Amino acid sequence: MAEKVTSLQVAQRAGVSQSAVSRVFTPGASVSKKTAEKVKLAAAELGYRPNVLARAMVSGKSRIIGLVVAYLENQFYPTAIEKLSNALQDHGYHVLVFLASQTSGNVEDVMDEILDYQVDGIVTASVAMSSDIAQRCQAAGVPMVLFNRSQDIEGITSVTSDNYAGGRKAAEFLLAGGHNRIGYIGGWEGASTQRDREAGFLAALKDAGTALFARETGDFQTEKARAAALRMFDVAPDQRPDAVFLANDHMALAAMDVLRFDLGLSVPGDVSVIGYDDVPPAAWPAYDLTTVRQRANLMVEETVAALMEHIDTPETANPRRVAIDGPLIIRGSARVPEGWTK
Secondary structure (H helix, E strand, O other): OOOOOOHHHHHHHOOOOHHHHHHEEEEOOOOOHHHHHHHHHHHHOOOOOHHHHHHHHOOOOOHHHHHHHHEOOOOOOOOOOOHHHHHHHOOOEEEEEEEEOOOOOOOHHHHHHHHHHHOOOEEEOOOOOOOHHHHHHHOOOOOOOEEOOOOOOOOOOOEOOOOOHHHHHHHHHHOOOOOOOEEEOOOOOOOOOHHHHHHHHHHHHHHHHOOOEEEEOEEEOOOOHHHHHHHHHOOOOHHHOOEEOOHHHHHHHHHHHHHHHHHOOOOOOEEEEEEEEEEEHHOOOOOEEEEEOOOOOHHHHHHHHHHHHHOOOOOOOOOOOEHHHHEOOOOOOOOOOOOOOO
């Protein structure tokens, strides 16, 4: 086996000092463009790779961010995670992704593992945190930002879409379309996104003097959403809703397949369908789903900015709850009210 190339060998090849090599491979370090080019060329020729872990031991900074994800089945998350990873890498951080299942109760084990990696910060995507876990991270001096979840835990920053406002928009659109038998299929009951979207939806119905006609739960999962749609719509015509709002697109797409292919109903002729997220398949002609858009780019921007603030200036960084308004994207899966345009 060939011996590892050292930074001294790179320095000799590039004609610079060993400390200059170190600065070139240290994010944020000051180094001239000419020196950086010479060092990177020499490193490429020699096959040199910097020892990130060794540098972390010396600096006390791992330059690693732990990214915790509950599940990847919903297409919103692969897209958001890619954006988060790219943004964090632009700030000179490496990203380690950990999967944590909220329902299996392994979140605490995953968080222990993350802290063992001496990460500089943590982003949790759609993972609910207990106050105990949050306190352990704070005690370890590791800042955390909740992405697409909001919780009333002191000292924790959260970034979400304005789920309450989004739920209201879905209800107002269906009401304006003349629907009076409106159903709702919710997500996992422990999620703040589910809670807030339903709260906004119900509030708008109440303001209009309309009661929710039917409710089921799909737990943000395909098969459970399919089963929920069958329970709600495989009934007599006068007992089924003429419109349904689902707590995310992932479930809405599954419900549309049930409505059209299992039950032979027309969307939106028989049933109007609205989702939440605006994942890529929502725009496919096969679905053409009306939905409330989560503005992933802005959510990622706010998440990364908050995390960098907590890492760089912990003494002055203030925790905050950020809720980003998202537009209703009108397509063809729901009746378009008079005066509204796609």
